[in-house]
Amino acid sequence: MSPTTAASPAPAPATDALPKPSPGAKRSLMGSLIDATALLRAASFKEDSYVAAALPASDLRALADLRALLATHPDQISIWGVPLNPPSDAPADERTDVVLLKFLRARDFRVRDAHAMLLRCAAWRAEFRADAVLDEDLGFKDLEGIVAYMHGWDREGHPVCYNAYGVFKDRDMYDRVFGDGDRLSRFLRWRVQIMERGVRSLQLRPGGVNAIIQVTDLKDMPKRELRAASNQILSLFQDNYPEMVARKAGATITWDLVVGGWELEYGAEYVPAAEGGYTLCVERTRKVPAAPRQHGHNAFTAKEPGKMVLSIDNSGSRKRKVAAYRYFVPKPSA
Known part of the structure; x- marks a missing residue:
């Protein structure tokens, strides 16, 4: 068996040893893997028509x-x-x-x-005062078009919101925007302003365009420093903008691979969503030797919509007839 996983951001397999399944559990394990693969291969997410x-x-x-x-x-x-x-x-x-x-x-x-x-x-x-925020000048004109902004539509007509927080790796920029509680509050208000622009561009009618697309570039994002702001933004959006995001995409995909005990072959490629697009080889298929723990990390910046495919083949051993793997896909931050 040669399991292949596809997700964005890419899955991060993580286990050193799996418990030996009981005979009754074997079918449920394999069934779950098959069901998960079928789900990941679904053509695309389809939002509610609200009809x-x-x-x-x-x-x-x-x-x-x-x-x-x-x-x-x-x-x-x-x-x-x-x-x-x-x-x-x-x-x-x-x-x-x-x-x-x-x-x-x-x-x-x-x-x-x-x-x-x-x-x-x-x-x-x-x-x-969310209804008034659209008309406010919050002092972040220099961040518009760089950190968070609405630009264009996807093929189904959804407005697209782009997010890129790599600029905050510069400490002076970080301190200017997040240096104290008042600055953080003003930034959160500005981020809500961007979201309100996106919502106001929706049709909000049955069968219409009723959600936006969120694209987040994670490249150079200082995750630890932005944790408080990210958590507050995520909480605000989840509580007050329900079902307003049709899809979330990470422009920069990062993943970690942890292998424990079994020799396997591993490779990575990016498959564009456009029909006739060329598949990009990110990591050539290579053998990962059996060892107590092998760890790998990589990242890929996508320049067009698509999916990252990680291929893991640990069926080479003649003694092992069942291949098993686990993966975890973290929820993207807002």
Whole structure:
């Protein structure tokens, strides 16, 4: 067996020894590997169309229940300029159900949880003055077009937001932007401003373009220094911009390979998404000898959409009839 994994960022196999599976567990292990491979080979992510007719009955009931809960609120609630509990005599707004479905999907259609999340988001937007942030000059004009910015669309019409934090490896630049709590707060507000620009460019209608693409270049990013800012940005976006990102892509892909005990062959290549694109050899296939622990690290900067493919073949031994591997794909930071 020659298992091949594909992901972006690329998986990082990490184990020194695997416990010997019981006979009953062998089938589930191999089944899981096959299922994972099939999932990774899926053509592409397909976002929700937000068309009510395409929803299952249970989701439609959840949507109706959320509408009913919001109708009990005495004050009108609006997010991104979309009324979420309009008066009964108001004309229908097709954007309302799209926004409500985003909160429902973010909470797996648990109505009470989605309702609570929506109210927290509305309260945060009022306190943060999110509707006014688009018109503010936050003093980061020199970072626009470099650190975070909206530019262009993908083939399906999604607006694309680019992020590149490598500039902060320069200590003077880092101190200027993140030197104290006030500067960090202003940077977070600026990052929300960029996100609001992206959301305002969405159609928010059934069957329309309802999410953005996030592309993050991890090259030279000082991860330890930016951990606090990254965590706050991620928390803000997860809590207050549900289902607003169709895909996340890492322009610079990094991975680590840890081999324990078995001889194997390993190689890496980048496969462009465009039909007819040329596959790029990142690491030629080579033998990794059996050793207590072999460790490898590499990185690749992609210049076009695609996927990184790591090939691991440890089926060369005549004595070993079952090949097993583990991998972990970390969630990208915002």
